[in-house]
Amino acid sequence: MNCKKARDLFSAYFENSIDASRGTELEHHLAECEACNRTYERFKYAISIMESLPEVGPPRSFRAGVMARVESAKRGVPARVRWWRLDWQRVFTIRVPARVAAVGLAVLVAFVMSLQFLPPLRTGIASLFWAQKPAETPISTLDQDSARAPKPWTPEKTNGSGLIVTLDTESPGVYLLRLHTKSLKPAAFEIDVSGTKYSGYVLADKPSEIRVPAPHSGSVRVVHVAWSIGEWGRYQTIFLPSKLQSRTATRTFEIEQATVSDVLRKICKDYGVAIIAWGNLGKQIGYAQVYQATPDDALYECLSRVGLKAYGVASSVYAVEPVR
């Protein structure tokens, strides 16, 4: 008996379903062939450990998710509207509810999409947020122009010349926020570091730096930055962990009914990564399950469903922004 034939018989031999004469032949071969004998030992071991693979259940909301799809399939999705084939007279009567619903849905989608193109938060809103108290540690006074309501921010016009926030670790336990701009106009900013407010402006040749102490172990420091250049601006949130860790760690967790902000705070804390984010962080993420994921995967899993994306900008630092 050659080795190939012998190995073909391993399962039958192991399960005792081999006929006696073939079994004896195989036993002779195993006694003579050390390689096959070793492989058979390994073969038996492989079978034994496969039996010990644990059963993993689905996420808690799995069944509800299936049933939601079943119910929606049962109700029936409105037929696709062919605008050129619509009987418009009937569209506006209550006798064609499916079509009315379809038109309504299309209008709603258009409305929601138009909202997506508006800036999520503007400096004007942020200014209102901080207008209650004057800055405690003013670096310099705010440009009067920034009090005007800003126009929507358009990426084409800014050409990347807004306020650039970079993060550095100066020494253990201290983060260095460096604010600079490539714009020819002054970039006015307001920063809130755990209740301590800073405001001022930076110029192309006059950057600014703010030292932020790292939070206590196991907590997260959240820094809000609002800035404006002329008539446009942005509101950014920076999540800082107690200690930066490498991005290769994996974690398993699930979130349910949490806002983007809550999730970023959790990812910052659990993985030890800093996150600089802008966009609507108040959006709700219904449910997300993260299984043995790196921070890249965890961020993708949680943010992709709310129109945000994340990318690494340095080791242990991520930027989060709306998908455009």
Next chain:
Amino acid sequence: MSERSAGAKAGSFGDYEQLGENVLIERCKSGDTAAFDEIVRRFEKRVFNYALRVTGNYNDACDVAQEAFIRAFHSIQTFRGDAKFATWIYRIVTNVYLDERKKHKSHPTISLDDTIELEENSVTRQIEDSTPSPDEILQTKERMRVLQRVINALPDYQRIIITLYHVEHRSYEEIAEILDLPIGTVKSRLNRARLAIAEMLESEPELFG
């Protein structure tokens, strides 16, 4: 009064838990979604676990398992009842998985070396993070992860057969029915898959002494 309308009147979920599989399926066929909900409740663990072992990834498993149930719901009329529902749903999960694979032909095959390296990193990280895990638990977990990676590295048909036999504990006859293959082919493929796993584990002496 028919079985169906009696159940609909009774209406509470508690009643459905008492019902046999065939009755539930008959109710599903007549459009009773609560009966289907009960079917999902009974099979979700098995279906999900099978999808997880076959896809090798939690998120894909969620998608495949959910899609399989939706397909089952839509084609419940074609379920004749001469096979067990479990066999039928395993067949659907397998088809959903293979269809997905076809769609994503570019799906990267995970190299065993890469995964082992990655696993080592994650273990190192866990130790650095001083997670309170006894060494044995860590080693068992690690062993299971490597084993899953090894299973992931098998060709589709071997991975499916290994999972059905060793994880889902299906018989040769059932596997033959699920995969629409002769029993002899199932047996020879299972043998090949076991040999492949044995060979791959040989490169992991520190974990699989």
